[in-house]
Amino acid sequence: MKGWIRRREATCAEVAQVLQRYLDGQVDDLTARRVRRHLDHCRRCGLELETYQAIKVALARRGERVDPEAVERLRAFGERLAERGLGEDSGSSA
Numbered sequence: 252m253k254g255w256i257r258r259r260e261a262t263c264a265e266v267a268q269v270l271q272r273y274l275d276g277q278v279d280d281l282t283a284r285r286v287r288r289h290l291d292h293c294r295r296c297g298l299e300l301e302t303y304q305a306i307k308v309a310l311a312r313r314g315e316r317v318d319p320e321a322v323e324r325l326r327a328f329g330e331r332l333a334e335r336g337l338g339e340d341s342g343s344s345a
């Protein structure tokens with residue numbers, strides 16, 4: 252469910268809670284936006300994100316053969332989320 256962040260800046264703790272899901276693309280657009288905004292000015296969480304990404308890549312490598320394209324796609328996913336702009340807070344009043 253959404254709602255862990257309301258109309259305020261996310262805290263480091265909140266970002267940490269959803270960071271993995273954020274990387275997996277399992278958070279809604281609004282949450283992704285909050286995370287992204289926080290990462291924008293919080294170097295610490297940015298490093299955390301990089302760590303998670305590195306872990307994901309490492310895990311993928313350890314498994315079966317992984318299409319490098321898939322890894323790259325995964326890595327680019329978060330960036331795409333940010334660049335897309337994500338419109339406004341759609342569906343916030345429904």
Ligand SMILES: [Zn+2]
Pocket residue numbers: 262263264266289293294295296297
């Ligand atoms: Zn932070």
